[in-house]
Amino acid sequence: MPAPTAEARIRVRYAETDQMGVVYHANYVVWFEVGRVELLRSIGLPYKQLEAEGILIAVAEVNARYKRPARYDDEIAVRTTVKQVRGSIIRIGYQVVRVGDEELLCEGETVHVVIDREFKRASLPEAYAARMAGE
Amino acid sequence: MPAPTAEARIRVRYAETDQMGVVYHANYVVWFEVGRVELLRSIGLPYKQLEAEGILIAVAEVNARYKRPARYDDEIAVRTTVKQVRGSIIRIGYQVVRVGDEELLCEGETVHVVIDREFKRASLPEAYAARMAGE
Amino acid sequence: MPAPTAEARIRVRYAETDQMGVVYHANYVVWFEVGRVELLRSIGLPYKQLEAEGILIAVAEVNARYKRPARYDDEIAVRTTVKQVRGSIIRIGYQVVRVGDEELLCEGETVHVVIDREFKRASLPEAYAARMAGE
Amino acid sequence: MPAPTAEARIRVRYAETDQMGVVYHANYVVWFEVGRVELLRSIGLPYKQLEAEGILIAVAEVNARYKRPARYDDEIAVRTTVKQVRGSIIRIGYQVVRVGDEELLCEGETVHVVIDREFKRASLPEAYAARMAGE
Numbered sequence: 320m321p322a323p324t325a326e327a328r329i330r331v332r333y334a335e336t337d338q339m340g341v342v343y344h345a346n347y348v349v350w351f352e353v354g355r356v357e358l359l360r361s362i363g364l365p366y367k368q369l370e371a372e373g374i375l376i377a378v379a380e381v382n383a384r385y386k387r388p389a390r391y392d393d394e395i396a397v398r399t400t401v402k403q404v405r406g407s408i409i410r411i412g413y414q415v416v417r418v419g420d421e422e423l424l425c426e427g428e429t430v431h432v433v434i435d436r437e438f439k440r441a442s443l444p445e446a447y448a449a450r451m452a453g454e
Numbered sequence: 455m456p457a458p459t460a461e462a463r464i465r466v467r468y469a470e471t472d473q474m475g476v477v478y479h480a481n482y483v484v485w486f487e488v489g490r491v492e493l494l495r496s497i498g499l500p501y502k503q504l505e506a507e508g509i510l511i512a513v514a515e516v517n518a519r520y521k522r523p524a525r526y527d528d529e530i531a532v533r534t535t536v537k538q539v540r541g542s543i544i545r546i547g548y549q550v551v552r553v554g555d556e557e558l559l560c561e562g563e564t565v566h567v568v569i570d571r572e573f574k575r576a577s578l579p580e581a582y583a584a585r586m587a588g589e
Numbered sequence: 590m591p592a593p594t595a596e597a598r599i600r601v602r603y604a605e606t607d608q609m610g611v612v613y614h615a616n617y618v619v620w621f622e623v624g625r626v627e628l629l630r631s632i633g634l635p636y637k638q639l640e641a642e643g644i645l646i647a648v649a650e651v652n653a654r655y656k657r658p659a660r661y662d663d664e665i666a667v668r669t670t671v672k673q674v675r676g677s678i679i680r681i682g683y684q685v686v687r688v689g690d691e692e693l694l695c696e697g698e699t700v701h702v703v704i705d706r707e708f709k710r711a712s713l714p715e716a717y718a719a720r721m722a723g724e
Numbered sequence: 725m726p727a728p729t730a731e732a733r734i735r736v737r738y739a740e741t742d743q744m745g746v747v748y749h750a751n752y753v754v755w756f757e758v759g760r761v762e763l764l765r766s767i768g769l770p771y772k773q774l775e776a777e778g779i780l781i782a783v784a785e786v787n788a789r790y791k792r793p794a795r796y797d798d799e800i801a802v803r804t805t806v807k808q809v810r811g812s813i814i815r816i817g818y819q820v821v822r823v824g825d826e827e828l829l830c831e832g833e834t835v836h837v838v839i840d841r842e843f844k845r846a847s848l849p850e851a852y853a854a855r856m857a858g859e
Contacts, residue, residue, distance in 0.1 A: 333626070333636075334478050334619045338471035338526055344783040345469060345753035349604045352750075356603070356662070366603075367662040378749040383786045388843075391473055392626070392637040438793070468761070468771075469754045479648040480622075483615035484739045491738070491797070501738075502797045513614040518651045523708070527761070527772045573658075604748050608741035608796055615739060661743055 322401045322453045327357040328418070329395040341388035347425045348381055351413045354397035355429070358411070362450050374443065376409065376431045383427035387417075394418040404452040407433040407440050457536045457588045462492040463553070464530040476523035482560045483516055486548045489532035490564070493546070497585050509578065511544065511566045518562035522552075529553040539587040542568040542575050592671045592723045597627040598688070599665040611658035617695045618651055621683045624667030625699070628681070632720050644713065646679065646701045653697035657687075664688040674722040677703040677710050727806045727858045732762040733823070734800040746793035752830045753786055756818045759802035760834070763816070767855050779848065781814065781836045788832035792822075799823040809857040812838040812845050 329350055337343040359366050369376065389395055396418050402410035408430065415425040435441040443451065464485055472478040494501050504511065524530055531553050537545035543565065550560040570576040578586065599620055607613040629636050639646065659665055666688050672680035678700065685695040705711040713721065734755055742748040764771050774781065794800055801823050807815035813835065820830040840846040848856065 330623075330626075332619060333472055333622055334480060336473035337468055338473065338475045339780065339782075340473045343469050344786065345750050345757075348750035348753055348786075349602060352603055353600075365662065375744060377744075377790070379790055381749065381753075381786065381788045381790075385782070385784055385786075392635065465758075467754060468757055474645060474647075479651065480615050480618035483618055483651075484737060487615075487738055488735075500797065510609060512609075512655070514655055516614065516618075516651065516653045516655075520647070520649055520651075527770065603742055604750060606743040607738055608743065608745045610743045613739050 323358060323362045323451065324398065324400045325354070325358040325361040327354045327397045327399070329353060329397065331389055331391050331393045331395060333391055336391050341390055344383070344385060347383055347385070347415060347427070350395065350397050350415060351381070351383070351399075351427060351429055354399035354413055355411055357397075358399040358401065364447055364450060369447075373436050374441070374447075375434045375436065375438075377434050377438075378429055379432045380430035381427065382429075383425055385425050387422050387424050389415070389417065389424050395424070401451055401453065402428065404443070404448050407442050409433065409451065458493060458497045458586065459533065459535045460489070460493040460496040462489045462532045462534070464488060464532065466524055466526050466528045466530060468526055471526050474523075476525055479518070479520060482518055482520070482550060482562070485530065485532050485550060486516070486518070486534075486562060486564055489534035489548055490546055492532075493534040493536065499582055499585060504582075508571050509576070509582075510569045510571065510573075512569050512573075513564055514567045515565035516562065517564075518560055520560050522557050522559050524550070524552065524559050530559070536586055536588065537563065539578070539583050542577050544568065544578075544586065593628060593632045593721065594668065594670045595624070595628040595631040597624045597667045597669070599623060599667065601659055601661050601663045601665060603661055606661050609658075611660055614653070614655060617653055617655070617685060617697070620665065620667050620685060621651070621653070621669075621697060621699055624669035624683055625681055627667075628669040628671065634717055634720060639717075643706050644711070644717075645704045645706065645708075647704050647708075648699055649702045650700035651697065652699075653695055655695050657692050657694050659685070659687065659694050665694070671721055671723065672698065674713070674718050677712050679703065679721065728763060728767045728856065729803065729805045730759070730763040730766040732759045732802045732804070734758060734802065736794055736796050736798045736800060738796055741796050746795055749788070749790060752788055752790070752820060752832070755800065755802050755820060756786070756788070756804075756832060756834055759804035759818055760816055762802075763804040763806065769852055769855060774852075778841050779846070779852075780839045780841065780843075782839050782843075783834055784837045785835035786832065787834075788830055790830050792827050792829050794820070794822065794829050800829070806856055806858065807833065809848070809853050812847050814838065814856065
């Protein structure tokens with residue numbers, strides 16, 4: 320099976336703009352999270368449920384490359400793909416595009432470590448890892 | 455004793471501006487919290503310690519009146535005063551001014567309810583309530 | 590005609606929670622703005638277009654009363670109503686409810702002043718004011 | 725001359741935490757900006773002045789690696805260094821440490837492009853570039 324992919328839609332909030340007249344760059348990192356959450360939901364592993372089971376997915380690394388500015392009231396699609404699941408490490412990729420003209424605004428990756436409630440490194444249950452890897 | 459008062463200093467972040475070229479209004483509500491935290495620290499009741507003791511101070515109401523816009527890189531003073539402490543209810547007042555010209559930018563109040571870890575209404579220990587009321 | 594009313598839907602982001610395990614209170618003020626923007630769009634006056642025409646709607650006052658906490662991943666409806674349009678002043682009301690159990694989480698009002706690009710007080714064009722007042 | 729370096733101090737706000745009980749990861753990207761702004765100020769090029777002169781410094785890339793969680797009310801130091809200035813490209817590095825135990829919490833880099841008010845690629849005036857490069 321191919322790696323899971325999902326799309327989340329976002330309408331740019333006024334709060335997310337800055338005085339340059341475009342979306343402030345740290346907000347794309349929040350949008351990555353919105354994409355990730357929809358990805359997990361789409362494979363039947365809503366993050367809320369994972370947390371309730373004591374499976375936390377901490378962020379170890381964020382990389383973002385900005386191509387074009389998003390603007391107030393733009394409709395945005397965050398396209399999210401699982402890149403790799405190995406042991407307690409998960410890599411996820413993102414493309415942020417403007418709906419309508421399909422302009423690529425930003426792309427990036429995040430690396431995650433699975434931890435337990437005491438913040439100790441843990442492993443995903445095998446069935447979850449398989450689902451996340453698209454197996 | 456007079457009601458406790460404290461001043462917190464903030465430098466406006468680029469992230470806090472919006473495309474109108476001024477500080478986005480919801481950020482003043484965050485600044486009120488910065489002021490409140492300094493007020494509690496100044497009377498020897500750091501909020502971190504209160505939380506560790508199971509004393510949570512939830513926000514029940516926020517009122518803010520905007521007078522003049524704050525701008526990027528302005529240095530801001532948040533002046534915070536305890537207005538009332540009665541049972542589980544605490545009222546706090548705020549004045550947000552620009553350092554330098556002393557321009558009043560925003561003023562407001564928050565109302566709080568003391569709760570415990572299960573989010574049940576609780577009372578401040580008497581000694582804490584007295585200190586907060588300036589007695 | 591009745592006063593214009595609109596509903597916006599929001600999925601609570603992890604970024605919007607705080608260490609109390611609930612949505613941080615200043616985010617409701619951002620959600621009010623999301624509701625306001627949908628209200629304006631629903632009456633054919635998208636705020637983006639107003640700004641392009643040099644009609645800015647500044648926030649003069651915010652009041653919010655918190656009833657129940659919203660939590661991560663909750664689906665939220667922001668129901669927004671025009672309360673009053675008079676001269677350059679606009680009053681808008683909000684109810685924030687959780688979709689599903691219809692629990693009222695927060696209600697509030699904002700007061701706005703219409704200004705021009707130089708931040709001088711201005712009036713809405715009559716046709717716009719009428720539409721906003723539901724006339 | 726060595727590359728310019730500066731330190732900014734931040735007190736972690738309650739608003740910056742999430743329900744994992746630690747600072748939400750996107751906030752470090754905001755803190756990088758706080759560090760960058762202090763760095764520019766320290767070399768006599770406050771960003772506010774640059775913007776007024778029509779010299780905008782857009783963010784082209786952000787990389788952050790998270791080591792340890794910051795917590796509410798921690799005092800944080802953001803140590804910022806210019807890594808490279810070449811043509812319209814500026815690279816900046818960051819270390820975020822907790823004051824007191826000097827624990828390294830996060831490190832990262834940003835890449836910037838100098839642009840003008842029309843968002844066209846531009847160059848720093850030579851004197852500014854030299855100052856930024858520590859020459």
